[in-house]
Amino acid sequence: MKLSAREIAAHLNGEVEGNPDVTASGFARIEQGTQGTLCFLANPKYEEYLYKTGADIVIANKTFKLRQPVACTIVWVDDAYRGIATLLDVYATLNVVQKTGREFPSRVAWSAKVGKKCYIGAFAYIAKGAKVGNNVKIFPRVYIGNNATVGDNCILYPGATVYSGCHVGRSCILHAGAVVGSDGFGFAPDENKKYKKIPQIGNVIIEDDVELGANTCIDRATMGSTIIRSGVKLDNMVHIAHNVEIGKNTVMAALTGIAGSSKVGEGCMFGGQSGIIGHLTVGNNVSLTARAGVSSNIKDGETHMGFPNMPISSYRRSHVVFKSLPDLQKKVLQLERELSELKNK
Amino acid sequence: MKLSAREIAAHLNGEVEGNPDVTASGFARIEQGTQGTLCFLANPKYEEYLYKTGADIVIANKTFKLRQPVACTIVWVDDAYRGIATLLDVYATLNVVQKTGREFPSRVAWSAKVGKKCYIGAFAYIAKGAKVGNNVKIFPRVYIGNNATVGDNCILYPGATVYSGCHVGRSCILHAGAVVGSDGFGFAPDENKKYKKIPQIGNVIIEDDVELGANTCIDRATMGSTIIRSGVKLDNMVHIAHNVEIGKNTVMAALTGIAGSSKVGEGCMFGGQSGIIGHLTVGNNVSLTARAGVSSNIKDGETHMGFPNMPISSYRRSHVVFKSLPDLQKKVLQLERELSELKNK
């Protein structure tokens, strides 16, 4: 792929500032850009690199104001991040090895159905009654259990596991070690305080366009289904407990955990290591900062922080005082002394 | 399975309210119950659904008081959660495919011993000197290392790994990706601050009736054994470091981490994302809230919260004030002003 600034601008509906005929054949981060490469600038933190990058072309947000002359050609666009995504996509499509066919040894049960143009890697296992759609890439060491289904255009990376009876929609990506359908964590203590396992006879339903990070785990429901709606993106090592429902286009960063039976709305964004305790309802478009721990329901559109969770502005105001608590305490002691003196006068 | 309310009541030692002859053939969550299904109500949060569920039979705790008429038949029991567990168990036993036999390719060393009625899935690996008991289900892609042992009636789901020399007791369940016996995290810095690995020559001993969630990791001891006592249940992605000992019937929710050489008592319940630093002793029947971070020993029966950990009631009282710290600060400043005015009068 070799594109000129003019072609890129046409592709992204942008405007060229500088030489429109300069070309780029690769991508780089703006701080590492070299001749022949294309970079992007979306985060103001990186503005300084715009003036010293060695890249030939930089895609930048129209909202930026140049404060110095630049050596590179700039393509101004509405959303540089989305623009680069579009170009990367073109690049990725052109460069990905489009593997198809079956490697051996691998195991596909007689009663399993596999669609057209699929890749099945060595040591993959597709159990009885499982159904795999068209154009699916099943890397080595993937396990798809009895009667599980995987929709068209999915990619299952090495070691991903889909337990029996679980459903993965179309165009989903499961990274290495992701687990779909392990038993929910349900036990009932007997009279001797020994825990008896509650059989988990439900399943997991994952809709379309969902991405699960490496080693992320989604437990099957006790009864009914744990549901991950379309467009959800979960980072590495996220834990979704039994009977949880995650709404459309919600994203969660790594090491986040959602406890049993909680319901999370659409369009939410959760920071890393955040968590939600069980049996709660979190509305649509809710944001959690990193490490927020939610112990009460949250309404649509709010942003929360801390544990137990508080609205972010409240938390921050309290935390400012927390930082100077020893001073506050000293003041109170001083006041006590002064007041006592005054009274005894 | 098709059971009448009368039969269920007999089975669970309960009392029928409504038509004792109505039958159910499946399970559902109370909010999703439809004709022919059986639900349970144990958590008061879900009481509203009791009045509008479409289920034919609901198993409920005797302690509930009906506040409206209901359409379904109720079976009143002492403990609805345990009751449903009993019924689910019957159901699970009737429905589980009782796989046995060996699939190929799989690898079992000549010197390994495998008991009767086992299932060994394709791509499973049982190394030299390993011993597997009777009626064990070893799913595809499981690895059992040299001289490791796995007791009767265990289930090892796809991708579970037992390192060499580790022992898993009877009736244990290891979910997909669980790791038993990875090296403890032990290093000694040399004069150049480079870390030298301390060989981890101990092992892991897991007693009976233990369940390990998906991708949970238990490190082997530096010397001696990391010990998981019988009846322990660990959720997904729990980390147990080297030389830890976890007492009988202790349960830990997802993403919890126990650092090296700490000892946890029996009957403890730890919330998700909680943790314990190294070389501590936590007593029996200790509860930790979600995200509690323990940095000091805890006595039997206490419940702790926060980091550094505090008794839950203390933490909560402090947190209430934390939420209004800006107000407290204002009051102190106001007091300072007023006192100063008073003194200067």
Next chain:
Amino acid sequence: MKLSAREIAAHLNGEVEGNPDVTASGFARIEQGTQGTLCFLANPKYEEYLYKTGADIVIANKTFKLRQPVACTIVWVDDAYRGIATLLDVYATLNVVQKTGREFPSRVAWSAKVGKKCYIGAFAYIAKGAKVGNNVKIFPRVYIGNNATVGDNCILYPGATVYSGCHVGRSCILHAGAVVGSDGFGFAPDENKKYKKIPQIGNVIIEDDVELGANTCIDRATMGSTIIRSGVKLDNMVHIAHNVEIGKNTVMAALTGIAGSSKVGEGCMFGGQSGIIGHLTVGNNVSLTARAGVSSNIKDGETHMGFPNMPISSYRRSHVVFKSLPDLQKKVLQLERELSELKNK
């Protein structure tokens, strides 16, 4: 291996107190030491066991002062922990089974290159163009992707995955389920708030002497490389996001997460469940306590705690007051009352 106290002292440049001719043939923890075993004492918490251990030889730090007579022979050394590491190393070298050769079925692409004296376990997969050095141990179920490289003397335990195009240096250890090169978590929302994947076309570069714990995940860069410098040690289930760089000899305990594009210096020590948000810079020799959550840059040599992070001494002073906040609040209310009375007199 059977060594006398005299030989051990010679080996570790230590001094014998007691019978120099007593021998030990195995290692034990000091609280579990029995006849014929060798223990060490580095942590003062375990001093009591020195007086009652059944071990024949104890290696102890010169800085300890005996407060009671002991039955065992002591070898006084500068650093008992390092000393035992040296001896364990000797022991490990003598006892490790030095596996080599290839087990079947395993899959090595024609265009892949594998060095001398390697072990390739059954069900391992080495893809096209991959290069594996000499003396590498590739356990069963390991996956090495297209054009990935693994240096000399590495050990990849069962189920470790190296995605295409990633590089692992020499003498690295990847524990079971570790993932190198899964996609970075990068998405751009479209006009309908649906997320579009940003192709992650970078890779991961791991230098020499790095150890990755079980189920630890390192994401590939969007562009360029996620970099793990030599000597880095990561515990179980650590998350390293795209475009992060971790400096030499930095160690991180379990369940820690480093968000995208952050840069961590050399010689840092991070406690368990700690974390760093994206796009930050953390200096050299920085320490984080367990659960520290870093949301601002940190300078060389500092130790931080809490979230948002504070210098440890500040955090501790504030936390002391936090613990007694209800008292502080009472005092303020009392002051308000008294002042009001005084003014109204």
